[in-house]
Amino acid sequence: MSSKHKSSLTPSRIALRSVIPVLVVGFWVLATTRGWIDPKIWASPSKVADAWRQLTLNGFLWKAIEGSLLRETGGFLLGAVVGFLVGNLLGLSRIADWLATPLLGFLKQISVFAWLPLISLFFGIGEWSKAVFIGISAFFPLVTSTYAGLHSVQRNHAELARLLRLSPWQRYRKILLPAALPAILGGIQLGLVLTWMATVGADFFMSAGYSIGGFLIQGASSLKFGLVIIGVALLGIIGWGLDFLTRQVGGYLLRNRPKTLQA
Amino acid sequence: MSKLGNITVSGVSKSFPHKKKPLHVLDNIDLEIRPGEFFSIVGASGCGKSTLLRLIAGLDGGYEGDIRIDGQRVQGTSLDRGLLFQDARLLPWLNVEENVALALTSSPYSKQQKRELVAEHLKLVGLDSFAKTYPHQLSGGMQQRVAVARGLVNRPRVLLLDEPLAALDALTRQYLQVELERIWKEEDITTLLVTHDVEEAILLSDRIVVLEPRPGRVRRIVEIDLPRPRNRSDAKFLSVKEDILRDFANSEPEPDSASAADSTSDSVEILAPSFALAS
Numbered sequence: 001m002s003s004k005h006k007s008s009l010t011p012s013r014i015a016l017r018s019v020i021p022v023l024v025v026g027f028w029v030l031a032t033t034r035g036w037i038d039p040k041i042w043a044s045p046s047k048v049a050d051a052w053r054q055l056t057l058n059g060f061l062w063k064a065i066e067g068s069l070l071r072e073t074g075g076f077l078l079g080a081v082v083g084f085l086v087g088n089l090l091g092l093s094r095i096a097d098w099l100a101t102p103l104l105g106f107l108k109q110i111s112v113f114a115w116l117p118l119i120s121l122f123f124g125i126g127e128w129s130k131a132v133f134i135g136i137s138a139f140f141p142l143v144t145s146t147y148a149g150l151h152s153v154q155r156n157h158a159e160l161a162r163l164l165r166l167s168p169w170q171r172y173r174k175i176l177l178p179a180a181l182p183a184i185l186g187g188i189q190l191g192l193v194l195t196w197m198a199t200v201g202a203d204f205f206m207s208a209g210y211s212i213g214g215f216l217i218q219g220a221s222s223l224k225f226g227l228v229i230i231g232v233a234l235l236g237i238i239g240w241g242l243d244f245l246t247r248q249v250g251g252y253l254l255r256n257r258p259k260t261l262q263a
Numbered sequence: 264m265s266k267l268g269n270i271t272v273s274g275v276s277k278s279f280p281h282k283k284k285p286l287h288v289l290d291n292i293d294l295e296i297r298p299g300e301f302f303s304i305v306g307a308s309g310c311g312k313s314t315l316l317r318l319i320a321g322l323d324g325g326y327e328g329d330i331r332i333d334g335q336r337v338q339g340t341s342l343d344r345g346l347l348f349q350d351a352r353l354l355p356w357l358n359v360e361e362n363v364a365l366a367l368t369s370s371p372y373s374k375q376q377k378r379e380l381v382a383e384h385l386k387l388v389g390l391d392s393f394a395k396t397y398p399h400q401l402s403g404g405m406q407q408r409v410a411v412a413r414g415l416v417n418r419p420r421v422l423l424l425d426e427p428l429a430a431l432d433a434l435t436r437q438y439l440q441v442e443l444e445r446i447w448k449e450e451d452i453t454t455l456l457v458t459h460d461v462e463e464a465i466l467l468s469d470r471i472v473v474l475e476p477r478p479g480r481v482r483r484i485v486e487i488d489l490p491r492p493r494n495r496s497d498a499k500f501l502s503v504k505e506d507i508l509r510d511f512a513n514s515e516p517e518p519d520s521a522s523a524a525d526s527t528s529d530s531v532e533i534l535a536p537s538f539a540l541a542s
Contacts (some may be wrong), residue, residue, distance in 0.1 A: 156352055162322065163340050165369045174365060178356040242386035257355055 002027040007017040043225035051226030060210070065234065067210035067260065068199055071127070072242075075134025075202075076195040087146025087187075091180070092172075101147075113200055116205055137198040138191035145187025149180025154194040182257075185250040192246055196239045212238075267333050268420040268453030270309065275328035276478075277314060282311060288314050289326070290478035296455060297422075301447055303456040303464035303471045306513055311479030312457045316425050320346045321456065332420060342370060345414030347427040350407035353398040359385065359409050360394040362447060366413045384412040404435035411446065421453040440466055444492065461507050465500060466493050475508045476542040481511055 025045075031037050032044035043051075055061035089096045090104070115136055123129035153176055161171040203213025212234050219227030272294040278285040288311040296302045304312045317323045319330055321340040330337045332344065345366075353362045360381055367377045385391045388408040398406055407427055414422055424443075428436045444467055447454050458464050464471045465487055473482040485507060493500055 156348075156350065157354065159322065160352055162352075163320070163346055164366050165340055165342055166365075167369065168511075170368050174357075174368070175354065178354070179355075256358070256397050258397075 008236040024039040027089045040223070041225070044230055048226040048229050051224060051230055055227075055230065063215060064212050067214075068203075068212045069238070071130055071134060071202065071211065072196055072199045074127075075131045075199065076138045076192060078131050078134025079138030079195065080142045080191055082135070083142025083187075083191070084146050084184070086139075087143040087184075088150070090143065091147040091150030092176075097147075102142075104143060108144070109214050112136050113201065113227045114203070120206070125133070125206050130206055133206070134198045137194035141187040141194065142184070145190070146180060149183030149187075150176055152183060153179040182254060185246070185253065189243065189250065192242050193239065196235070197243060200235060236240050266298040268298040270294070270302075270331050270421060270455065271331040271334075272296075272315070272319070273327070273329045273331075274323065275315070275318065275330060277311070277318065277326040279367060284382040287478040288481045291304055291320075291327070291477070292471060292474075293533065294481070294484075296453060298453055299451055300469045301404065301444075301454045301456070301467050303468040304474060305457060305461055305464050305507065306459055306472055306474030306479065306482075307476050308459065309479075310474040310476035313390060313425055314459045315474075315479070316346075316423050316455065319421075320344055320423050322346075324528075333417075342366070342417040343420045345419040345421070346423045347407070347410050347414050347425060349426045349429050350358070351398070351403070353406055353409055353413075355398055358395050359390060359401070360395050363416050363485055363499055365385070366416050370417055380416050380418075382413075383415045387415070387449065388412045388442070403431050403440055405519070406426045407439065408442070411443075415446070415450060417451070419452070422447075423453060424454065424456040424458075426458055427456075429458070436460075441492070443467060461504055462495060465489075465503055465507070466495065471507065473507060475510075497533065 024107075027043055032039055032042060039047075052061075055064075086100075090101055090107075091097070112133065115133065117134050119129045123132055157175050157179060159169075161175050166174065199211075200213040200216070203209075203211045204217065211230050215227045215231030215234075219225060219231060272292055275289055275292040276287075277289040280286075286304075292315060304315065314323070318326055319332075320338060321337050321344065324339075332341075354365065357365060362379045363384060364377060367380060370377070372380065382391065382394075383396055386413050390405065390408055390412065393401065393405070397450050398409070401409070401483065410427070428439050428443075431439065440463055443454075447467070456464065456467065468487050471485045471487060474480065475482045485503070488499070488502065489499055489503070521523050
């Protein structure tokens with residue numbers, strides 16, 4: 001999967017893939033300079049460039065990126081670690097599975113936004129409540145993928161542990177966890193996408209501080225649409241970068257597996 | 264080598280719960296396998312030969328009678344007994360060397376000793392230059408050779424083989440049969456082979472037990488008194504083969520045969536297919 005991507009990055013292919021973005025930007029330039037659309041609603045490229053210059057000069061750009069990434073990382077780690085642990089508990093213990101899996105199946109149907117009132121009640125409106133809000137988006141994918149991964153272990157392989165007299169920990173470390181790894185990596189990938197979205201949600205519904213979501217809020221309220229466009233573009237680029245990074249790490253961890261076992 | 268590796272099976276019976284009436288798989292089996300002997304169990308499918316091997320390996324329990332290795336009753340699995348399945352059962356995320364070393368995880372050896380044991384056994388099966396290769400890059404025959412190395416790396420007293428060559432193509436099978444004989448001689452280890460290939464059994468064994476199906480019981484034990492290495496097209500070889508095959512003809516399996524008895528060791532089965540949470 002990852003090797004396929006690499007081999008496709010020839011100059012001619014990059015050029016081909018750039019066709020649509022170039023057309024979109026070209027249309028944008030034309031539409032705003034020729035007056036096809038109201039410049040009060042859609043900022044022209046020069047306005048966006050102005051806003052960009054200002055943001056880099058006053059340092060808000062980096063502060064916002066840093067703020068959003070820190071929140072993303074903190075929230076993701078919190079949710080992913082707890083989700084991984086709960087997924088292990090449910091995947092390894094029949095009793096825990098029987099007791100708690102139906103409850104989790106019920107809880108995961110609830111939108112993250114529905115948790116907001118409870119979160120602010122328990123954690124206030126500071127960074128902790130944001131981390132929890134964002135973390136929920138990583139929690140469920142990690143629980144689900146870890147659980148499914150552990151349940152996908154072949155009976156044959158589990159029997160091998162008995163034959164070779166592995167201790168429970170060795171059995172987990174050498175057989176169960178590697179078998180579950182592709183599924184878990186899939187959960188991490190999904191969790192990162194969802195938490196990145198939740199990071200913006202946290203900006204909107206809780207205090208924004210320095211954040212990319214803050215650009216959107218500020219831009220919309222003060223009619224600076226250049227700021228909004230920069231915010232949207234940053235979200236897309238950074239989100240894509242995070243996804244790319246996880247795919248690369250996942251591809252590396254699964255580099256020795258037959259292709260069908262890759263996530 | 265000290266003469267250890269005596270297997271005694273006395274009065275072993277085993278049933279599986281099956282619908283209303285329990286399925287009687289093994290009935291009062293008595294076998295005595297001598298140290299260093301190559302012994303084969305043959306029989307039509309449904310005769311419980313794989314079930315018996317799993318009992319000796321200690322993978323299954325809940326039987327009547329007594330199974331002893333050198334006088335010690337079998338209780339659970341042991342590194343003193345190496346077992347090969349029909350599938351090589353290698354872990355796809357470990358390379359050849361790591362797969363063999365996995366069997367040494369619970370062994371008392373030092374790191375250095377373990378490294379040496381792995382290298383030595385890879386050499387024994389002729390895969391020393393494939394130590395860093397991953398299973399999916401190997402042919403089925405090579406994978407099974409890795410499994411042989413893994414089964415022997417703990418220097419067990421007995422080697423148990425559950426149709427290890429059945430899934431391979433004819434040429435590879437013949438080649439590995441010769442290899443098995445060589446390894447058995449080199450290691451001087453009691454070897455118990457379950458197979459439905461009578462020719463394979465005659466080629467390799469000192470003695471063969473023929474089991475009758477439903478319930479599995481001993482029909483007779485045949486001493487193979489042919490000089491090694493044996494020739495498959497030799498007249499005496501063929502007459503022994505014909506003699507044993509006649510036993511099979513008398514116990515032609517019913518179409519409904521391949522029941523719980525032999526399918527217990529069948530390949531891909533999922534541990535618990537409940538994906539309640541996984542949407």
